Amino acid sequence: MEQAMSDIRIILETKQLDTCSSGWLEAIEGVSRADVLREIDAVPGKYHIERLIALLSPAADHFLEQMAQVGRQLTIRRFGRTIQLYVPLYVSNYCINSCRYCGYSSSAGGDCTRLTIEEALAEADIIAGEGFRHILIVSGEDPGFVTVDYLAELAAGLRKRFSSISVEIYPLDREQYRRLFEAGIDGVTLYQETYDRSVYARCHPSGPKSDYDRRLETHDLAGSAGMRRMGIGVLLGLGDWRLETLALAEHADYLMKKYWRSQVSFSFPRLRPARGMQAEFGHLVGDRDMVKMMLALRLCFADAGIVLSTRESASLRDNLIRLCVTQISAGSKTSPGGYGGHIQSTRQFEIDDERTAAEVAAMIDAAGFQPVWKDWDKAFSVLP
Amino acid sequence: MDKLVIAGRRFESRLFIGTGKYSSNAVMAEAIAASGTEMVTVALRRVDIDNENDDLLAAIDRRKYLLLPNTSGARDAAEAVRLARLARAASGIEWIKLEVTPDPYYLLPDGTETLKAAEELVKDGFIVLPYINADPILAKRLQDIGTATVMPLASPIGSNQGLKTRAAIEIIIAQATVPVVVDAGLGLPSHAAEAMEMGADAVLVNTAIATAKDPVMMAGAFAKAVEGGREAFRAGFAGQKAQASASSPLTGFLRND
Numbered sequence: 001m002e003q004a005m006s007d008i009r010i011i012l013e014t015k016q017l018d019t020c021s022s023g024w025l026e027a028i029e030g031v032s033r034a035d036v037l038r039e040i041d042a043v044p045g046k047y048h049i050e051r052l053i054a055l056l057s058p059a060a061d062h063f064l065e066q067m068a069q070v071g072r073q074l075t076i077r078r079f080g081r082t083i084q085l086y087v088p089l090y091v092s093n094y095c096i097n098s099c100r101y102c103g104y105s106s107s108a109g110g111d112c113t114r115l116t117i118e119e120a121l122a123e124a125d126i127i128a129g130e131g132f133r134h135i136l137i138v139s140g141e142d143p144g145f146v147t148v149d150y151l152a153e154l155a156a157g158l159r160k161r162f163s164s165i166s167v168e169i170y171p172l173d174r175e176q177y178r179r180l181f182e183a184g185i186d187g188v189t190l191y192q193e194t195y196d197r198s199v200y201a202r203c204h205p206s207g208p209k210s211d212y213d214r215r216l217e218t219h220d221l222a223g224s225a226g227m228r229r230m231g232i233g234v235l236l237g238l239g240d241w242r243l244e245t246l247a248l249a250e251h252a253d254y255l256m257k258k259y260w261r262s263q264v265s266f267s268f269p270r271l272r273p274a275r276g277m278q279a280e281f282g283h284l285v286g287d288r289d290m291v292k293m294m295l296a297l298r299l300c301f302a303d304a305g306i307v308l309s310t311r312e313s314a315s316l317r318d319n320l321i322r323l324c325v326t327q328i329s330a331g332s333k334t335s336p337g338g339y340g341g342h343i344q345s346t347r348q349f350e351i352d353d354e355r356t357a358a359e360v361a362a363m364i365d366a367a368g369f370q371p372v373w374k375d376w377d378k379a380f381s382v383l384p
Numbered sequence: 385m386d387k388l389v390i391a392g393r394r395f396e397s398r399l400f401i402g403t404g405k406y407s408s409n410a411v412m413a414e415a416i417a418a419s420g421t422e423m424v425t426v427a428l429r430r431v432d433i434d435n436e437n438d439d440l441l442a443a444i445d446r447r448k449y450l451l452l453p454n455t456s457g458a459r460d461a462a463e464a465v466r467l468a469r470l471a472r473a474a475s476g477i478e479w480i481k482l483e484v485t486p487d488p489y490y491l492l493p494d495g496t497e498t499l500k501a502a503e504e505l506v507k508d509g510f511i512v513l514p515y516i517n518a519d520p521i522l523a524k525r526l527q528d529i530g531t532a533t534v535m536p537l538a539s540p541i542g543s544n545q546g547l548k549t550r551a552a553i554e555i556i557i558a559q560a561t562v563p564v565v566v567d568a569g570l571g572l573p574s575h576a577a578e579a580m581e582m583g584a585d586a587v588l589v590n591t592a593i594a595t596a597k598d599p600v601m602m603a604g605a606f607a608k609a610v611e612g613g614r615e616a617f618r619a620g621f622a623g624q625k626a627q628a629s630a631s632s633p634l635t636g637f638l639r640n641d
Contacts, residue, residue: 046462080405141456163429228459229486256489261459263488278492303489352411375430380463 008254016246018197028148028242031057040066045302050248051356055296056242060093064292071298071324078302082372084261084327086134086280087127090336093116093346095140097207101235102348112373113336113345114145122159126339128161130331133374135162136189141170141208148176148237159184166229170208171218177225184381188222189231190369191269194238194246199211203238223259230255230264231307237271245293252301265305265327266297288318298324310353317353322367330360387541388585391511391532396569396591399610400565402590409443411599418447424533425452425481428467433624434474451502454481462502468505480505482514491541495522506530515567518549522555534560535588536580542591544571557583573609580613611616
């Protein structure tokens with residue numbers, strides 16, 4: 001029996017998933033159609049890496065429709081005919097990192113803005129007026145301004161209008177996550193961006209984000225601090241998407257078993273145009289491959305959330321909610337002050353689905369699903 | 385008359401309905417009506433219990449249906465108790481479906497925390513309906529502290545697998561001094577009928593109805609199955625025989641004694 005792995009770093013290293021391994025690529029290429037069919041028909045929602053390899057293979061291209069049918073059934077049974085809505089609130093686009101793909105890069109020379117608590121709450125009021133109850137606080141790596149005290153104070157204000165508050169910010173330590181949890185924040189979204197160490201090093205040349213291991217251990221710290229929700233993902237386009245999916249799945253499996261009281265969700269950010277992108281990226285992912293990745297993960301992880309943002313087009317989103325998606329954002333503004341419209345500032349990425357929240361809700365309804373605005377309650381946690 | 389009584393309240397229908405996973409509140413309301421139920425459960429996480437204009441709550445006619453709030457999502461006793469108290473303070477409802485489900489994947493209930501929470505809530509005057517794994521000892525302990533029912537799962541929530549825990553539920557039914565409501569995992573009307581034939585007092589169904597292509601028709605089907613299963617139980621099942629009866633029985637010699 002394989003020895004229990006207690007550290008995701010060791011798991012990825014031992015399985016050669018933190019590098020561009022030709023062994024895994026050969027395994028993926030070598031899958032037969034019979035292999036794929038067997039995995040589609042197998043007990044749904046159970047993960048083992050061989051299953052995922054089969055579902056990501058070129059042979060699986062012939063069975064995408066079947067994967068979609070099974071994925072849809074699994075998702076409906078587990079999550080219902082519902083789609084949960086959330087919204088991002090950008091509070092700062094200052095960033096001390098220099099990620100080569102991001103509009104917030106410190107070398108990109110954009111307009112930077114930091115919202116005061118009052119300004120952020122004013123933005124939140126606009127968002128709440130659209131019907132949202134689940135909010136995601138987002139910032140660049142700006143530890144000088146977006147401190148734990150800032151976030152705790154913001155959360156105290158947000159709790160009046162929102163049932164659930166998550167953060168997508170720079171990595172914190174366990175004690176800091178614990179303080180955020182006690183302030184009413186119970187979800188952490190953080191993408192490894194790429195699990196390939198050499199690609200990671202090339203894309204993150206400076207700043208705290210250049211530390212691969214520090215980033216990788218973040219969800220362990222968040223989970224051990226009690227965070228209920230963990231959002232993970234890779235930035236599609238940086239490394240080979242199939243290898244990234246294998247590593248992502250191993251990370252998910254590890255987190256689900258170790259932090260079994262916390263819900264893991266997958267996101268699928270794809271490289272989109274952003275101000276000052278410094279390098280060319282040779283692994284851009286088309287729609288078909290992204291859908292294959294989503295379905296493969298759904299067939300392996302029946303109970304994981306699958307999240308889609310407004311980076312993606314309206315027509316793609318309209319189709320994907322019929323497949324396996326469980327949460328989407330709507331009406332998003334990716335620059336601080338974007339909801340109020342008075343502040344001109346650099347966007348993190350270009351939005352492709354510009355529809356309002358009401359329009360997206362109507363689309364969900366027309367597709368035969370219920371848009372769910374509230375699926376948590378602040379009563380679950382106690383503020384001091 | 386064969387009426388179900390829970391905490392002094394009589395129920396005509398032995399089918400209870402969950403309100404999650406529906407494609408719309410309108411469909412949910414129709415399905416509830418088609419089921420003939422008299423009690424529906426609502427996750428406190430999904431609603432603003434203090435807001436009578438809450439979309440989901442407004443779709444449930446409280447003159448016809450007893451609203452049973454549930455604490456699904458609570459990780460431990462403290463959370464469940466807090467939720468229950470806040471819900472009662474906001475709504476005046478004293479009934480609570482106690483669900484302590486720390487694991488967001490299988491949504492299985494934590495027995496230890498459920499027992500702790502039940503003790504506190506019963507002392508606090510709540511009418512407690514605890515959702516549990518099919519654990520006969522836990523069921524007895526909950527009855528000893530005064531819960532109004534026990535609600536053992538047939539199989540994990542949403543799995544539609546039917547009575548995987550059949551053997552344990554049989555024991556729970558045999559030993560029960562309160563109504564036994566089989567809850568979770570009933571995927572087909574035949575599963576519900578089977579639970580009733582075994583002697584369960586009621587069943588609770590959510591996923592199988594909400595996610596069916598025609599939830600309204602499925603709700604009606606479950607209603608018929610629950611009635612049929614209950615009647616079969618009352619009619620007295622003759623029992624299956626593994627072998628045919630012998631034409632020359634062994635004790636025939638005693639007939640003329």
